[in-house]
Amino acid sequence: xxxxxxxxxxxLDGYMAGPKQSEASPLGEGGEALHxxxxxxxxxxxxxxxxxxxxxGVSDEIVRASLANLGAVVMGRNMFGPVRxxxxxxxxxxxxxDDPPFHCPVYVLTHHPRDPFELxxxxxxxxxxxxxxxxxxxxxEAADDQDVTVGGGAATLQQAIAAGLLDEILVTQVPILxxxxxxxxxxxxxxxxxxxxxxxxxxxxxxHLTYRFG
Amino acid sequence: xxxxxxxxxxxLDGYMAGPKQSEASPLGEGGEALHxxxxxxxxxxxxxxxxxxxxxGVSDEIVRASLANLGAVVMGRNMFGPVRxxxxxxxxxxxxxDDPPFHCPVYVLTHHPRDPFELxxxxxxxxxxxxxxxxxxxxxEAADDQDVTVGGGAATLQQAIAAGLLDEILVTQVPILxxxxxxxxxxxxxxxxxxxxxxxxxxxxxxHLTYRFG
Numbered sequence: 158x159x160x161x162x163x164x165x166x167x168x169l170d171g172y173m174a175g176p177k178q179s180e181a182s183p184l185g186e187g188g189e190a191l192h193x194x195x196x197x198x199x200x201x202x203x204x205x206x207x208x209x210x211x212x213x214g215v216s217d218e219i220v221r222a223s224l225a226n227l228g229a230v231v232m233g234r235n236m237f238g239p240v241r242x243x244x245x246x247x248x249x250x251x252x253x254x255d256d257p258p259f260h261c262p263v264y265v266l267t268h269h270p271r272d273p274f275e276l277x278x279x280x281x282x283x284x285x286x287x288x289x290x291x292x293x294x295x296x297x298e299a300a301d302d303q304d305v306t307v308g309g310g311a312a313t314l315q316q317a318i319a320a321g322l323l324d325e326i327l328v329t330q331v332p333i334l335x336x337x338x339x340x341x342x343x344x345x346x347x348x349x350x351x352x353x354x355x356x357x358x359x360x361x362x363x364x365h366l367t368y369r370f371g
Numbered sequence: 372x373x374x375x376x377x378x379x380x381x382x383l384d385g386y387m388a389g390p391k392q393s394e395a396s397p398l399g400e401g402g403e404a405l406h407x408x409x410x411x412x413x414x415x416x417x418x419x420x421x422x423x424x425x426x427x428g429v430s431d432e433i434v435r436a437s438l439a440n441l442g443a444v445v446m447g448r449n450m451f452g453p454v455r456x457x458x459x460x461x462x463x464x465x466x467x468x469d470d471p472p473f474h475c476p477v478y479v480l481t482h483h484p485r486d487p488f489e490l491x492x493x494x495x496x497x498x499x500x501x502x503x504x505x506x507x508x509x510x511x512e513a514a515d516d517q518d519v520t521v522g523g524g525a526a527t528l529q530q531a532i533a534a535g536l537l538d539e540i541l542v543t544q545v546p547i548l549x550x551x552x553x554x555x556x557x558x559x560x561x562x563x564x565x566x567x568x569x570x571x572x573x574x575x576x577x578x579h580l581t582y583r584f585g
Binding site for chain 1: 384556568571582
């Protein structure tokens with residue numbers, strides 16, 4: 158059965174991005190420290206064409222598994238880019254250049270309609286104005302028998318969890334204090350989702366936790 | 372070397388107590404669900420004279436170890452009782468009856484001076500108006516070669532962490548969403564403490580995580 162899933166890194170205080178996000182600092186102040194571990198993994202380097210020589214341990218296996226079998230991506234508008242409000246033009250094509258690392262259709266949640274477009278490497282971007290249910294439904298159809306990833310940010314993931322659309326999330330906890338920013342598990346009502354802890358992998362200071370939503 | 376330590380249960384969204392704490396609901400709405408696992412453990416039942424027949428698995432070992440070698444306790448005033456402001460009289464002696472489960476000196480942080488008193492079983496209560504450093508210093512002296520536990524609540528733990536007074540914390544994560552209340556790791560500035568993950572034990576849905584502060 159194809160799954161709708163997510164993979165995210167959080168700090169000890171629960172933040173998946175630091176405070177004061179901006180175009181110059183899309184992960185917020187201190188937010189890069191959440192992802193340094195991922196940038197080192199061989200699977201991540203391959204995905205982003207960052208060369209050879211990455212780490213090949215248990216964290217690499219986890220990143221590799223999270224990237225396998227992906228048929229479509231859903232993301233919030235802030236993850237697609239820094240442009241807010243109406244699209245002034247069609248110039249902004251995402252943070253990732255001519256050949257984004259997804260190689261599948263990407264569904265961007267926005268209140269502002271925009272025509273879809275294609276980039277190299279099997280990447281296409283589609284703009285969904287009817288909410289998270291519609292975006293996930295379109296992504297699942299496009300993904301066919303493969304998995305859908307909800308990329309973020311926090312608000313998009315919270316909407317997906319609250320709506321019962323997410324089957325599984327892999328949370329990598331990095332033992333740092335960010336002190337502010339966007340929390341992954343925030344604004345969800347008591348009992349908003351039934352959660353099972355299904356896998357725990359420790360790799361030195363990292364903790365990879367897989368939760369399944371029921 | 373004796374340690375200053377803490378043991379706390381938190382929800383997936385990071386809360387160590389639910390919203391709307393009151394005398395009738397000292398753990399806040401839904402907060403009991405964080406502690407159900409602990410109430411079942413043999414070590415906890417022994418400590419609170421709740422009879423035999425508790426669970427004796429890995430979680431019991433962890434509770435037992437956390438209770439061993441305790442020489443003194445530090446707690447915030449809200450953990451001691453629901454009385455706020457000036458002490459109207461000396462009637463309130465804590466939530467625990469004539470023979471509290473600590474069997475050692477307890478240092479209560481408060482802005483309102485009060486004379487110390489003793490209860491059965493080696494329990495004594497001392498009121499510290501000069502802040503967390505002073506409370507921990509007095510507790511360490513009283514504990515001699517044994518450990519000091521900082522019991523909570525969240526504000527007291529955060530003060531202890533920010534002031535570099537806590538050596539170690541055992542966090543048991545329960546995979547539920549409380550949706551509000553008091554978060555353990557909150558209001559701590561970015562990098563307020565260096566944290567090392569030193570032990571990870573999974574027991575079914577529970578995750579026992581030991582962090583050391585440097």
